[in-house]
Structure formats: C-alpha cells, structure tokens
Amino acid sequence: MSDILSTIQKLAEAQKNAYITKAADEGKRILGYMCSFVPEEIIHAACMVPFRMTAVGSTETRLGDTYYSAINCSLVRHIFDKALKNEFSFLDGIVFMNGCDHSRRMYDNWRDALKTQGLGPEFLYMFVAPHTTMETSLNRFIDELNGFSSALEKNFGVNITKNALKNSISIYNRRRKLFRELNEMRKQPEPPISGAEMLAVQLAMTSIPVENAVDLLEQLTEHVHDRKMDCKDKLRIVVTGGAMEEIDHVKMIEDSGAIVVAENLCTGGRHSDVSSDEDGDPVISIAERYLYKVSCPRMVDEFENRSSLLEKTLKEYSADALITEKLMFCDIWGGEVFLLKQEAKRMGFPLLSLEREIYGGGAGQMKTRVQAFFETVRNIQ
Amino acid sequence: MNIHSSENFSISRAALRASSMGSLFSRYPRALGWVKRLMLPLALEKETAFNRHFRFFILMAGYAMSNTEDIRALGVLSRDFQDYLENVIDETSDKPMVWSEWNLSNEILRAFDVRQYVPETFAVVAQMAGSDAAVDIIELAEEEGMAPEHCSAAKTAVGALLANEAPKPDVIISSSHPCDSVTSSYQALQYMTKAPMFVVDTPYWDDDQSFKHYENNLWDLVAFLETNLNQKLDWDKLREVCENVNITNHYLQELSEMSRAVPSPTSVEPLLLHWLGRMAAFGSPNGMKFAELVHNGAKERLKKKQSIISEEKIRMIWYDVPLVFAPLFPWLEKKFGAVVVSDFMGRIQTVPIDTSSKETMIRDLARTHLYCTMVRHTRGPAEFYMEEFQKIIEEYSGDCFIFMGHQGCKGxxxxxxxxxxxxxDARLPSLFVSSDIFDKRHVTEEEVKRQFEDFFRSNGLA
Known part of the structure; x- marks a missing residue:
C-alpha cells in the first residue's frame, strides 16, 4: 500500500488523530456529529472543526446498553458506549440530529449522562431537519440553519459572517470536487481505487479538518491517477445503505470476486461529492444542498428521485449488481430496502440484501451469501 | 409485487358484523349488558375456536364498562366504526377514497366529501377476526420483503393492501410522526398504489416556530387536498367538526383527570376505545356522545366515591397499552382488582380550537394534532414523556408502572x-415487558399474564 493510502487507512481506523490534536492545540474547537445532514460549513465558518463520530475501535456495548435496549441500533449503542467511557472527551460539543429514532435519542441519553455522571461536553445541540422537500420545509430549514449559527455564536463567542460562510462553502466544495474526480475515475473499466480503500478515504476525510482533507485528497488523486486495479473476472458492484465504517466488510465483498465501484452510504458516497451553490445567499445555498441534493430515506417524499439517481449510478458505473447494506433494527433502511427490491425486480437487476450489526461478526456466513450471489450474477450474465 | 387481482375485504366484513351487532344492541343497552355478561366468561381465559370472532370485541370493553350508560356508549361508538367499515368496503361509491395515517388527526378530511381509510386501523380490525388473522396479514408483508422489525401496525397496513383488504386510494396523506417505521411504510404504500401523497412534516420542539411550521403544513395539506380531490374544503363543516372535537376533548380530558380519585371511577379503557374511534371519525356526533356518556357515568361514580370495578386493589400506570393484549384488562380487573388509572395512549391533554375564523381553526388544529396521543410524546425530546410521567406519578396515586414496550417502538x-x-426516584415498582401491540408471535398472552402475576406477588401487590 502506498504512503498516502496507508496514511488515510490509519486515519480511518483511528479514534482520534494527529490532525485533530493539532487543531485543538491551535485553539480550534472540535464539534462531533453523526449524520450527514449536519451542515459542516456552518461549524467550519465558526472556526471549529466538524468531526464525524464513529464506532471505530469499539468492541462492546456494555455501558451503552444501560441506556439502550437490544432492539436499538448497534452503531448508536457502540458510539454511546464509547461516550460513556470518555472516548469523546476531546470534543467541545456534539450536534445531534433527528436522523432516526435511535440516534436522536442519544441527545436525551447524553443529557441524562451529563446530569447524572458529568459526561461532557456541555454543549449538546439538537439540529432538526425537515423530512419533506416542500417550500414550507425549505423555509423552516433556513430558519434552523440560522438558529444553529446563533447557538454556536452565543455558546462559543464566535461571529459567523456571510463571508466566512462563503469561504467555508468554497473549501468544502473543493473537497467535494476532489471526491467527484475520484468517483469519475472509478467509472473506468479498471478503477484506480478499490471500494474498501474508498470507504477508508471517506471515513478519514470527515475525521480531520477540511483543509487537511483537501491536501490529502489532492495527493491521493495524483497518486492514483495512473493506477489500475486488477479487475479481471471481477464483478462491478454498487453498495447502498445506511452507516458503514467496517472497511473489512467491503474488503470481504471485493475478495469474493468483485470491485465496489460506487456507494451510496451515510458515511460517505451519498453526499461526499455533492457541492453547494457558491453564488447567492450562503445559508440558502447550504439549505438547498442538504435538503434537495442529498436525499436519504429519512426524506419521505423523495424515493422516486433516489431511485432514479441509483439507476443512473448503476448505468454510469457499468455495475453488474447492487448490494444493500442495512444495520439491524434500522426501520428507515428496512423500508428503503423493501422498495429497492421492488425496483430491482422492475429493472431486472441483481440485488443482494445484507443485514448486519456493526462490528457484529458473522463474516463467514456473510461471505458465503456474497459468494453465492456472485455466482448467480455470473450465471445470468 | 403480488397484489391480488380482486378485492374481497373478508376480514373487514367480519369486523363489520361485530360492529353492527354492537351498534344494534346499543339501542337496547340492557340487552347488550346481558350479552356481554354471558359472553365474558366464555371469552376471558383464552382464545378458542369458539370465541375467536367475538373475544376481542367483548374484552376490548373490559370487565369494567358494564353499567347501562357505559354499554350505551359502546354501542354509540360502534356506529362510527360500522360507518367507517361500510365506507371502506363500499366499492360502488363514487366518492374519492383518502388514506390517512393513524396519527394524523382527520378533522380536515371530514370537511371534504370523501371516504376515508386508516391503513393501520386494519391491525385492530384484524383482531376482530381472531388473533391469527393479524399474524397472517403481517406475515404476508414480511414475505414480500418488509423488515420483520418494522412496527406491526406498519406491516399490517402493507399486508392489508397485499391481501386485498384495503380499498384503492385516490390520495394518501401521512406525516413524519410517530416513528421511522410508520413514515417508512408510507413510502412503500405510495409506491405500491401510485396514489399522490402528501406528508405533513412534524416539528421536534414545542415552541411557537414549531407550531407555526405545522400550521403552514396544514395549509399546504388543504391546498393539496383541494387540488387532488377537485373539491373545496367546506369551512362550515370543519367548524362543526372542530366544535364537536372541543366538546369531546373537554369530556375526555375531565375523564382523564377523574382517574386521580381513589378509588378511580374510571379507567383508561374508554379513553383507548375513543382513541380507536377517533381514527374512524374524529369530531363526529357519535364520538361526542360516547365521550359524554362515559364522562357522565364516571362522574356519577365519582360523586358516590365508587370504583369502576367492584373492589379496587391495585392502581396501575402504563406506558403503552398493547392493543392485542386488550383481553388483559378484564383478567387484571377480575383476578387482581387492578385498574389502569393512566397511560400514554388514551390520556387526553390538549387545547380547545378557536372556531372564529379559518385561520384560528387551522392554527389550533395544528396544536391539537401535536398534542394528540403518541404524537405529543414521540416526536420530541425525552422531556415530552418524562415531565408528563412525573406528573402522572404525583397525581394518580399509582401502585406500579408497567412499561409494556412495543417491539416496533425503537424510540x-x-x-x-x-x-x-x-x-x-419515585419508589414506584416497575415491570418492563417486551411485547408487540398487534403481533402475538412476539410474546404470548399466557407469558404476559405470568409476568404480571409474578410482578404483583413479588412486590406485595397481590
């Protein structure tokens, strides 16, 4: 593995990294979040560093289970377990989101833990995004973004100016453009980067300051420019689902005779290459990006668009099959997978639906299913 | 998708027969009282081939609601349910059919000339045909690919469509509450039926900005309905419905408060029954009459310091009453003298609707919708549950708390x-039972009864 890919892999697998430590040492505040609807640009414009919280490094949910039940999402239980072990003590605040029933309850449970166990940080903010794309929702979302800015200003004594927002949009768009370039290269018959490597890239880039991310992505793009993966006899796969951070899981899929050429995941592929408009009012640009351009199944009036986008992705990336990835007890993705199965039937496109607990084991069983699926796909080709 | 080619409504027809009987007997409350008394022993212990078709209906009313006024009230409510089912299965009607999500209050729909179907209601309707009927419908949805961990109400809604128990919709209206399961299932229902759908976006907080957002959504909903139904909303009709809602809520809110008395002159059963009725037709004259009758009956008992059951021994506070376990009520009442004095499903806590103008009606309808059962708790932070829960503990002199958690309710x-x-902190004994509100496969009635019995005995309550 090259130096740059190795650096990125280490970042993706680390709970806390040198970039974050350096930013904190320089006086920057670090704000944790878990959902891709949380506007990174606003946090950045407040001179803070958004940090996507993951379950990386977690091996159990013993403490998390004192709050959550066995029918709650394993990702949320792992992350909260880590929180209760003070593994997020480097954060200056957390921005929660009404993304799903499991994760939004962490806002309640964390506040309880703050009150009863002194679990910091003290800045715990619930960011509320609408579930529909109507004009009424857009207006509400713009108010929410302004409210969020005000809360950051008030709590941290910062000033978020329009210019700062425009600059933040611009630097995030640079990161997104680099992701687009990488994704473009993945459309080639021999992509320069594997799906497992790409997941690591996406995880790493949301755990470091955006300036560092741009720098690393530029190095990576240059490095992989002439690289070609060995794709002989390999199926081209698109992966779609909720949060995923298990790089080994994607590696298992690829080791079974495939290359993952695109993904639509909460932890990256769905939104990492989607830019905001740089003209006009920055808050409106941000609102329109998150509400209209990044659709996840929590948005209840957007399935048709999501399905069209997926169909386009399957075509553009010359995919042979689709794998859906759902965490157990995720109702949002449970519903989406149900619909995607119907769409796959309509399109006559092979689909495998996988369900897992995060870091939950069962890799052997999963591999058997993947291998059997790939055999079926090859037989019908 | 394997949707059958012809509609049959066989389960709905069975439920309609039960509702019609209730409605018929309501004219003769004494006769209905005798029927209930005669049937109750046959229904109490367990479901059998003999009692399958009437057990749920008989036991849903509980052991408690047995005086003449209460029985009359049951009959009156049955009329709304009967009308609702007749409308659902009427394939000859030329009125547009609107599907409306169960937590989306339906006053606005009642001001249009439409038929209405509440997809999740089918989970209750199916119980009237025996507990296996609901399971069969749920399994149908699971076989088609619905996630097993989805809320059983949502799975039943999809299963009913697959089983041709659902009418063809012209329009679907839904909301982003109460949970991911339900909102997700409406995307499936819309996909399967291809009907135009409007989703009301539910706010998280309880502040003015949130209420205003919901109010704006209701105006959007009115515009959507007017366009898609090619009708104008009848504002006079809406005013009439809202006035009925105000009176109904007044009675039921007082009824909720009356349970604070020891012994309790009422229980949550009439409130739960009304919760079912309101899905069929909120703001109807029958619903209002039901509320008045059960309120008056309880007020009489309150004056006489009488319990709703013969001897009150245990006062229970419940979290979520699982409807499939409605037969538990008479068992708890008869065997332990246990009365459910408060819960989160039936309890009414709302505001009146100002009917002076279109604007005030929509503004206050937004508030009443957000104060509805489930909606007012599930959509926001934990305080929406906990503050009310602490108040209930302080005011209702409960002996224990039952958290009969529904497996679909991840939040x-x-x-x-x-x-x-x-x-x-309140030194209140609590029992946490994992259950499912409509799907008996999750835990059996016998197992739940065993857990209750152990809990009562180990805490010195029985």
Missing part, C-alpha cells in the same frame, strides 16, 4: 433507563 425503548430512573 421508546431507547428511553428505558430514563423511565426506570423516574420510577426508582
């Missing part, structure tokens, strides 16, 4: 520590 289960802590 509720994620708060179990917070509930447990409140009980611990």
């Amino acid at each position: 509720g289960w994620a708060l179990r520590k917070l509930f447990r802590d409140v009980c611990r």
Whole structure:
C-alpha cells in the first residue's frame, strides 16, 4: 500500500488523530456529529472543526446498553458506549440530529449522562431537519440553519459572517470536487481505487479538518491517477445503505470476486461529492444542498428521485449488481430496502440484501451469501 | 409485487358484523349488558375456536364498562366504526377514497366529501377476526420483503393492501410522526398504489416556530387536498367538526383527570376505545356522545366515591397499552382488582380550537394534532414523556408502572433507563415487558399474564 493510502487507512481506523490534536492545540474547537445532514460549513465558518463520530475501535456495548435496549441500533449503542467511557472527551460539543429514532435519542441519553455522571461536553445541540422537500420545509430549514449559527455564536463567542460562510462553502466544495474526480475515475473499466480503500478515504476525510482533507485528497488523486486495479473476472458492484465504517466488510465483498465501484452510504458516497451553490445567499445555498441534493430515506417524499439517481449510478458505473447494506433494527433502511427490491425486480437487476450489526461478526456466513450471489450474477450474465 | 387481482375485504366484513351487532344492541343497552355478561366468561381465559370472532370485541370493553350508560356508549361508538367499515368496503361509491395515517388527526378530511381509510386501523380490525388473522396479514408483508422489525401496525397496513383488504386510494396523506417505521411504510404504500401523497412534516420542539411550521403544513395539506380531490374544503363543516372535537376533548380530558380519585371511577379503557374511534371519525356526533356518556357515568361514580370495578386493589400506570393484549384488562380487573388509572395512549391533554375564523381553526388544529396521543410524546425530546410521567406519578396515586414496550417502538425503548430512573426516584415498582401491540408471535398472552402475576406477588401487590 502506498504512503498516502496507508496514511488515510490509519486515519480511518483511528479514534482520534494527529490532525485533530493539532487543531485543538491551535485553539480550534472540535464539534462531533453523526449524520450527514449536519451542515459542516456552518461549524467550519465558526472556526471549529466538524468531526464525524464513529464506532471505530469499539468492541462492546456494555455501558451503552444501560441506556439502550437490544432492539436499538448497534452503531448508536457502540458510539454511546464509547461516550460513556470518555472516548469523546476531546470534543467541545456534539450536534445531534433527528436522523432516526435511535440516534436522536442519544441527545436525551447524553443529557441524562451529563446530569447524572458529568459526561461532557456541555454543549449538546439538537439540529432538526425537515423530512419533506416542500417550500414550507425549505423555509423552516433556513430558519434552523440560522438558529444553529446563533447557538454556536452565543455558546462559543464566535461571529459567523456571510463571508466566512462563503469561504467555508468554497473549501468544502473543493473537497467535494476532489471526491467527484475520484468517483469519475472509478467509472473506468479498471478503477484506480478499490471500494474498501474508498470507504477508508471517506471515513478519514470527515475525521480531520477540511483543509487537511483537501491536501490529502489532492495527493491521493495524483497518486492514483495512473493506477489500475486488477479487475479481471471481477464483478462491478454498487453498495447502498445506511452507516458503514467496517472497511473489512467491503474488503470481504471485493475478495469474493468483485470491485465496489460506487456507494451510496451515510458515511460517505451519498453526499461526499455533492457541492453547494457558491453564488447567492450562503445559508440558502447550504439549505438547498442538504435538503434537495442529498436525499436519504429519512426524506419521505423523495424515493422516486433516489431511485432514479441509483439507476443512473448503476448505468454510469457499468455495475453488474447492487448490494444493500442495512444495520439491524434500522426501520428507515428496512423500508428503503423493501422498495429497492421492488425496483430491482422492475429493472431486472441483481440485488443482494445484507443485514448486519456493526462490528457484529458473522463474516463467514456473510461471505458465503456474497459468494453465492456472485455466482448467480455470473450465471445470468 | 403480488397484489391480488380482486378485492374481497373478508376480514373487514367480519369486523363489520361485530360492529353492527354492537351498534344494534346499543339501542337496547340492557340487552347488550346481558350479552356481554354471558359472553365474558366464555371469552376471558383464552382464545378458542369458539370465541375467536367475538373475544376481542367483548374484552376490548373490559370487565369494567358494564353499567347501562357505559354499554350505551359502546354501542354509540360502534356506529362510527360500522360507518367507517361500510365506507371502506363500499366499492360502488363514487366518492374519492383518502388514506390517512393513524396519527394524523382527520378533522380536515371530514370537511371534504370523501371516504376515508386508516391503513393501520386494519391491525385492530384484524383482531376482530381472531388473533391469527393479524399474524397472517403481517406475515404476508414480511414475505414480500418488509423488515420483520418494522412496527406491526406498519406491516399490517402493507399486508392489508397485499391481501386485498384495503380499498384503492385516490390520495394518501401521512406525516413524519410517530416513528421511522410508520413514515417508512408510507413510502412503500405510495409506491405500491401510485396514489399522490402528501406528508405533513412534524416539528421536534414545542415552541411557537414549531407550531407555526405545522400550521403552514396544514395549509399546504388543504391546498393539496383541494387540488387532488377537485373539491373545496367546506369551512362550515370543519367548524362543526372542530366544535364537536372541543366538546369531546373537554369530556375526555375531565375523564382523564377523574382517574386521580381513589378509588378511580374510571379507567383508561374508554379513553383507548375513543382513541380507536377517533381514527374512524374524529369530531363526529357519535364520538361526542360516547365521550359524554362515559364522562357522565364516571362522574356519577365519582360523586358516590365508587370504583369502576367492584373492589379496587391495585392502581396501575402504563406506558403503552398493547392493543392485542386488550383481553388483559378484564383478567387484571377480575383476578387482581387492578385498574389502569393512566397511560400514554388514551390520556387526553390538549387545547380547545378557536372556531372564529379559518385561520384560528387551522392554527389550533395544528396544536391539537401535536398534542394528540403518541404524537405529543414521540416526536420530541425525552422531556415530552418524562415531565408528563412525573406528573402522572404525583397525581394518580399509582401502585406500579408497567412499561409494556412495543417491539416496533425503537424510540421508546431507547428511553428505558430514563423511565426506570423516574420510577426508582419515585419508589414506584416497575415491570418492563417486551411485547408487540398487534403481533402475538412476539410474546404470548399466557407469558404476559405470568409476568404480571409474578410482578404483583413479588412486590406485595397481590
């Protein structure tokens, strides 16, 4: 593995990294979040560093289970377990989101833990995004973004100016453009980067300051420019689902005779290459990006668009099959997978639906299913 | 998708027969009282081939609601349910059919000339044909690919469509509450039926900005309905419905409060029954009459310091009453003298609707919708549950708390520590039971009864 890919892999697998430590040492505040609807640009414009919280490094949910039940999402239980072990003590605040029933309850449970166990940080903010794309929702979302800015200003004594927002949009768009370039290269018959490597890239880039991310992505793009993966006899796969951070899981899929050429995941592929408009009012640009351009199944009036986008992705990336990835007890993705199965039937496109607990084991069983699926796909080709 | 080619409504027809009987007997409350008394022993212990078709209906009313006024009230409510079912299965009607999500209050729909179907209601309708009927419908949805962990109400809604128990919709209206399961299932229902759908976006907070957002959504909903139904909303009709809602809520809110008395002159059963009725037709004259009758009956008992059951021994506070276990009520009442004095499903806590103008009606309808059962708790932070729970503990002299968590309610289960802590601080014994509100496969009636019995005995309550 090259130096740059190795650096990125280490970042993706680390709970806390040198970039974050350096930013904190320089006086920057670090704000944790878990959902891709949380506007990174606003946090950045407040001179803070958004940090996507993951379950990386977690091996159990013993403490998390004192709050959550066995029918709650394993990702949320792992992350909260880590929180209760003070593994997020480097954060200056957390921005929660009404993304799903499991994760939004962490806002309640964390506040309880703050009150009863002194679990910091003290800045715990619930960011509320609408579930529909109507004009009424857009207006509400713009108010929410302004409210969020005000809360950051008030709590941290910062000033978020329009210019700062425009600059933040611009630097995030640079990161997104680099992701687009990488994704473009993945459309080639021999992509320069594997799906497992790409997941690591996406995880790493949301755990470091955006300036560092741009720098690393530029190095990576240059490095992989002439690289070609060995794709002989390999199926081209698109992966779609909720949060995923298990790089080994994607590696298992690829080791079974495939290359993952695109993904639509909460932890990256769905939104990492989607830019905001740089003209006009920055808050409106941000609102329109998150509400209209990044659709996840929590948005209840957007399935048709999501399905069209997926169909386009399957075509553009010359995919042979689709794998859906759902965490157990995720109702949002449970519903989406149900619909995607119907769409796959309509399109006559092979689909495998996988369900897992995060870091939950069962890799052997999963591999058997993947291998059997790939055999079926090859037989019908 | 394997949707059958012809509609049959066989389960709905069975439920309609039960509702029609209730409605018929309501004219003769004494006769209905005797029927109930005669049937109750046959229904109480367990479901059999003999009692399958009437057990749920008989036991849903509980052991408690047995005086003449209460029985009349049951009959009156049955009329709304009968009308609702007749409308659902009427394939000859030329009125547009609107599907409306169960937590989306339906006053606005009643001001249009439409038929209405509440997809999740089918989970209750199916119970009237025996508990296996609901399971069959749920399995149908699971076989088609619905996630097993989805809320059983949502799975039943999809299963009913697959089983041709649902009418063809012209329009679907839904909301982003109460949970991921339900909102997700409406995307499936819309996909399967291809009907135009409007989703009301539910706010998280309880502040003016949030209420205003919901109010704006209701105006959007009115515009959507007017366009898609090619009708104008009848504002006079809406005013009439809202005035009925105000009176109904007044009675039921007082009824909720009356349970604070010891012994309790009422229980949550009439409130739960009304919760079912309101899905069929909120703001109807029958619903209002039902509320008045059960309120008056309870008020009489309150004056006489009488319990709703013969001897009150245990006062229970419940979290979520699982409807499939409605037969538990008479068993609890008869065997332990246990009365459910408060819960989160039936309890009414709302505001009146100002009917002076279109604007005030929509503004206050937004508030009443957000104060509805389930909606007012599930959509926001934990305080929406906990503050009311603490108030209930302070005011209702409960002897214990039952958290009969529904397996589909992930948001509720994620708060179990917070509930447990409140009980611990209040020194209130608590029982946490994993169940499913409509699907008996999750835990059997016998197992639940065993857990209750052990809990009562180990806490010195029985």
